[in-house]
Amino acid sequence: MDEQQLRIFVSIIQHYFEAETGRPAEVGSPFLCDPAQLPVHDFTGVIGISGNRKGCVYFSSPREILREMLLRAGETDVSDENLADLAGEIANTISGNARREFGHEFLISVPVVVRGTHQSISVPRDVRAYVIPFRWHKVDASLVVSVM
Amino acid sequence: MFGIDLGKYRTIVISIALFLIFDLGVLVLNFFISSEIASDAVNVNLAGRQRMLTQRTAKLTLQLENRAQAGVPQDVELKELIAAFSLFDRTLAAFERGGETASGDGKPIRIAAVDDGVAQAVLADARKLWDPYKARISEVIESGRASPAVASALVTQAERANLPLLKLMNDLTTRVEELAASKATLLRAVQVTGISLATINFLIILFHFIRHLRASDRQLEQARKETDDILRTTQDGLFLLDTQAVIGVQHSAALERVLGTTALAGRSFYDIISPAVTPKTLDTTREYIDLLLRHDVKEKLVASLNPLECVEVQVAQGPGESDSRYLQFGFNRVFENGKVTHLLVTANDITRRVRLERELQASEERAKGQMGLLVEILQVEPAVMNQFLRSAQDGLQHINRQLRDQGSAREVGGETINAIYRIAHRIKGDASALGLSSLATSLHSLEDILNGLRERPALSGEDFLPVTVRVKGLFEEIEAMHLAVSRVAQIRGVVSVEAPRPQHDPGVEALPFVQRWKDFAVRLAGEHDRAVELNYHGIDAETLPDSLREALNSMVNQFIRNSIVHGIEDTDTRRRRGKPEAGRLSVYISARDDGGVDLSFRDDGQGISVSKVRDAAVAAGRLTADEAAAMDSRRIVGLIFEPGLSTRETVDEDGGRGAGLDAVKAMVMQLGGQIRIGSTPGEYCHFRLSLGALPSLAPIDKTEDKAAEEVPA
Numbered sequence: 001m002d003e004q005q006l007r008i009f010v011s012i013i014q015h016y017f018e019a020e021t022g023r024p025a026e027v028g029s030p031f032l033c034d035p036a037q038l039p040v041h042d043f044t045g046v047i048g049i050s051g052n053r054k055g056c057v058y059f060s061s062p063r064e065i066l067r068e069m070l071l072r073a074g075e076t077d078v079s080d081e082n083l084a085d086l087a088g089e090i091a092n093t094i095s096g097n098a099r100r101e102f103g104h105e106f107l108i109s110v111p112v113v114v115r116g117t118h119q120s121i122s123v124p125r126d127v128r129a130y131v132i133p134f135r136w137h138k139v140d141a142s143l144v145v146s147v148m
Numbered sequence: 149m150f151g152i153d154l155g156k157y158r159t160i161v162i163s164i165a166l167f168l169i170f171d172l173g174v175l176v177l178n179f180f181i182s183s184e185i186a187s188d189a190v191n192v193n194l195a196g197r198q199r200m201l202t203q204r205t206a207k208l209t210l211q212l213e214n215r216a217q218a219g220v221p222q223d224v225e226l227k228e229l230i231a232a233f234s235l236f237d238r239t240l241a242a243f244e245r246g247g248e249t250a251s252g253d254g255k256p257i258r259i260a261a262v263d264d265g266v267a268q269a270v271l272a273d274a275r276k277l278w279d280p281y282k283a284r285i286s287e288v289i290e291s292g293r294a295s296p297a298v299a300s301a302l303v304t305q306a307e308r309a310n311l312p313l314l315k316l317m318n319d320l321t322t323r324v325e326e327l328a329a330s331k332a333t334l335l336r337a338v339q340v341t342g343i344s345l346a347t348i349n350f351l352i353i354l355f356h357f358i359r360h361l362r363a364s365d366r367q368l369e370q371a372r373k374e375t376d377d378i379l380r381t382t383q384d385g386l387f388l389l390d391t392q393a394v395i396g397v398q399h400s401a402a403l404e405r406v407l408g409t410t411a412l413a414g415r416s417f418y419d420i421i422s423p424a425v426t427p428k429t430l431d432t433t434r435e436y437i438d439l440l441l442r443h444d445v446k447e448k449l450v451a452s453l454n455p456l457e458c459v460e461v462q463v464a465q466g467p468g469e470s471d472s473r474y475l476q477f478g479f480n481r482v483f484e485n486g487k488v489t490h491l492l493v494t495a496n497d498i499t500r501r502v503r504l505e506r507e508l509q510a511s512e513e514r515a516k517g518q519m520g521l522l523v524e525i526l527q528v529e530p531a532v533m534n535q536f537l538r539s540a541q542d543g544l545q546h547i548n549r550q551l552r553d554q555g556s557a558r559e560v561g562g563e564t565i566n567a568i569y570r571i572a573h574r575i576k577g578d579a580s581a582l583g584l585s586s587l588a589t590s591l592h593s594l595e596d597i598l599n600g601l602r603e604r605p606a607l608s609g610e611d612f613l614p615v616t617v618r619v620k621g622l623f624e625e626i627e628a629m630h631l632a633v634s635r636v637a638q639i640r641g642v643v644s645v646e647a648p649r650p651q652h653d654p655g656v657e658a659l660p661f662v663q664r665w666k667d668f669a670v671r672l673a674g675e676h677d678r679a680v681e682l683n684y685h686g687i688d689a690e691t692l693p694d695s696l697r698e699a700l701n702s703m704v705n706q707f708i709r710n711s712i713v714h715g716i717e718d719t720d721t722r723r724r725r726g727k728p729e730a731g732r733l734s735v736y737i738s739a740r741d742d743g744g745v746d747l748s749f750r751d752d753g754q755g756i757s758v759s760k761v762r763d764a765a766v767a768a769g770r771l772t773a774d775e776a777a778a779m780d781s782r783r784i785v786g787l788i789f790e791p792g793l794s795t796r797e798t799v800d801e802d803g804g805r806g807a808g809l810d811a812v813k814a815m816v817m818q819l820g821g822q823i824r825i826g827s828t829p830g831e832y833c834h835f836r837l838s839l840g841a842l843p844s845l846a847p848i849d850k851t852e853d854k855a856a857e858e859v860p861a
Contacts, residue, residue: 002617003613003614003617006613006617007610007613010610010613026608026609027608027609027610028554028609029551029552029554029564029609029610029611029612029615029616030551030609030610030612030613030616031548031551031552031616032548032551032616032619032620032623033552048462050462050471050472051460051462051472052506054471054472107460107462107472109462128620128623130616130617130620131552132609132613133609
């Protein structure tokens with residue numbers, strides 16, 4: 001992943017928050033992270049990448065962000081199912097946009113939503129992943145790009 | 149037959165036609181003979197009636213005579229006689245020549261003349277008897293009544309003709325019956341023959357064709373089994389596509405594995421591949437298949453257009469994890485009567501091949517990139533290199549921590565940039581000092597980005613994205629260098645020899661003994677119209693035992709002199725060779741765990757010229773020209789440590805006597821160490837000494853080495 005490609009992922013998320021909530025997410029300074037220490041919050045939408053490059057991209061949010069987004073959208077049901085649906089929608093947005101931007105370079109899978117710890121997220125080993133922190137409504141979420 | 153090619157069915161069609169012809173023949177004959185038998189039956193009846201009419205006519209003549217003699221009216225008898233007479237006469241004539249008569253129910257009936265010789269002879273005899281009889285009766289009939297005399301004459305005639313006529317009519321009846329019976333026999337014979345022939349024909353058809361059918365079935369069964377075996381065993385996905393691109397009913401078992409889907413028969417090929425390819429590729433595939441199905445387009449011409457040579461298919465493997473497989477489809481036309489009826493398609497999973505090709509390509513690219521890197525790495529002492537790489541990696545991790553610790557803060561302070569800059573700059577300085585130019589360039593570009601960020605009034609986290617990307621690239625460069633160093637070390641087999649290098653301490657450069665070396669080098673270089681710069685890395689030599697320190701000092705001085713006198717080129721030459729004007733002398737001393745020390749001395753001068761050493765050895769009379777020519781470069785270079793051998797043409801206070809390196813060798817021998825030399829002509833010369841840990845040293849005779857006295861130990 002080069003700088004340009006990372007910027008595309010960042011802008012997809014910024015646009016999503018701006019369009020859905022009218023309030024953009026702040027982007028923190030990106031850093032590198034070993035696979036074992038990757039940040040994983042309550043709900044994570046994972047997109048697999050294969051082809052010339054292999055790995056995954058995921059957006060992981062704490063439940064507070066998702067709940068706040070639902071409430072702002074007028075949704076009163078903030079059950080885990082609904083929060084997971086929203087995490088899935090964010091992942092779908094990333095996946096759809098990414099497919100449009102990178103469709104000719106990589107194969108981008110249909111996203112899946114994972115709850116809880118990162119045991120269930122399979123990231124490439126021996127690869128330093130990019131972690132791009134996001135802050136929205138004073139809560140931190142993370143975009144992780146781990147591609148070989 | 150009839151212009152239709154019956155092929156293998158010709159015999160069966162002929163057999164069936166024969167069967168029908170036999171049946172038809174029997175039918176026609178049956179019809180014909182039956183009608184003959186029917187007319188014979190009429191003849192039998194009529195002949196029987198003639199027999200009856202003879203008796204009746206005789207009876208009526210007797211009655212007529214009785215009536216005439218009694219003188220009573222005879223109208224009734226006469227009328228009956230006329231009827232019987234005329235019926236007999238007409239029937240007889242019909243039998244003889246064919247003609248009309250009355251049937252049993254009085255209706256007119258036409259019969260053919262009896263065409264049998266025996267019957268005609270009977271009829272001729274009857275005619276002879278009948279004609280006089282008929283004349284007498286006609287006479288009575290014509291007169292309207294019979295007198296007793298006429299009646300008696302008639303009776304006499306009747307008595308004469310009656311019995312023979314009865315017999316003849318009886319014979320006629322019998323003969324006609326015989327004729328009818330013989331025809332019935334013929335009919336039966338015809339029927340039996342016809343049915344027998346038809347049955348024989350049927351049996352021939354049955355046995356002949358059943359045998360052939362069984363043979364054909366066996367062949368078909370075998371062929372089917374062979375096809376099944378092929379389709380079950382082949383590792384290729386094989387199937388036929390019809391003109392509508394629909395998959396045929398049969399396909400190889402491997403196809404389902406290759407395509408990763410089941411129930412393929414009868415499905416559209418396009419439906420199956422559409423999820424795996426782009427809409428554009430799908431359209432191209434349609435066009436390609438349409439082209440292949442046109443028999444006026446050459447298959448070889450369009451083969452290169454195949455858009456499915458290598459199709460990448462994504463396969464889900466787990467949550468958020470997917471992998472790619474690569475499929476290859478090949479198309480061949482199937483012709484029938486010169487027209488393309490199907491396409492034979494082979495589908496293969498070429499994932500392994502594609503991956504190998506890509507790995508090969510990537511490794512070639514890596515190898516290209518590593519070549520330059522290796523050249524740089526080879527010029528640096530492995531221990532120095534390892535030390536540098538560890539320190540660089542620590543530095544990069546520090547930078548990454550700086551980035552991470554900012555988190556998602558909106559405002560990023562300039563202090564972070566300065567901290568990152570300082571670390572990057574330090575690594576760059578170290579990389580430059582070691583001649584690692586590509587790494588220094590990468591770090592320089594990171595510095596440029598940081599400088600750009602410094603100038604911005606406000607910074608967000610995203611602005612650091614290029615910094616993170618560069619840092620990742622630097623991590624990868626450092627790792628590649630690590631890998632290269634360890635490979636080089638394996639090749640050299642020096643991993644265990646090289647001592648771990650202590651942390652670089654800039655303060656060490658200011659130590660008095662280093663300063664003395666520097667001063668000495670600069671002064672000596674000035675005397676020889678050269679410019680040099682001496683760097684020292686390593687331990688504080690003052691901490692070593694006196695004897696060892698003194699030996700090291702002496703050796704370093706000797707190497708400095710050797711470098712300046714023999715190695716470092718004048719500034720013009722260095723400039724021409726693309727080297728810095730000041731020659732670089734790098735000294736490195738490390739302490740080993742066993743109490744010994746390692747000394748490394750390197751200059752970036754013109755290196756050791758093997759041919760000059762060889763010539764000097766011959767000139768000094770150490771070797772004959774032949775011996776020198778036969779000696780390998782390694783041993784020739786070893787001669788520079790031999791006493792009295794110098795490549796310098798003139799002798800002065802600094803060299804030419806060939807004594808300096810000889811003294812070094814003597815000291816090393818005394819300390820129980822070893823010497824290694826590395827050199828590339830025009831590039832560098834590198835001495836590496838491993839010195840033993842002897843508690844004390846014998847005094848070194850410095851009187852022969854005047855220059856050594858110039859530098860106080």
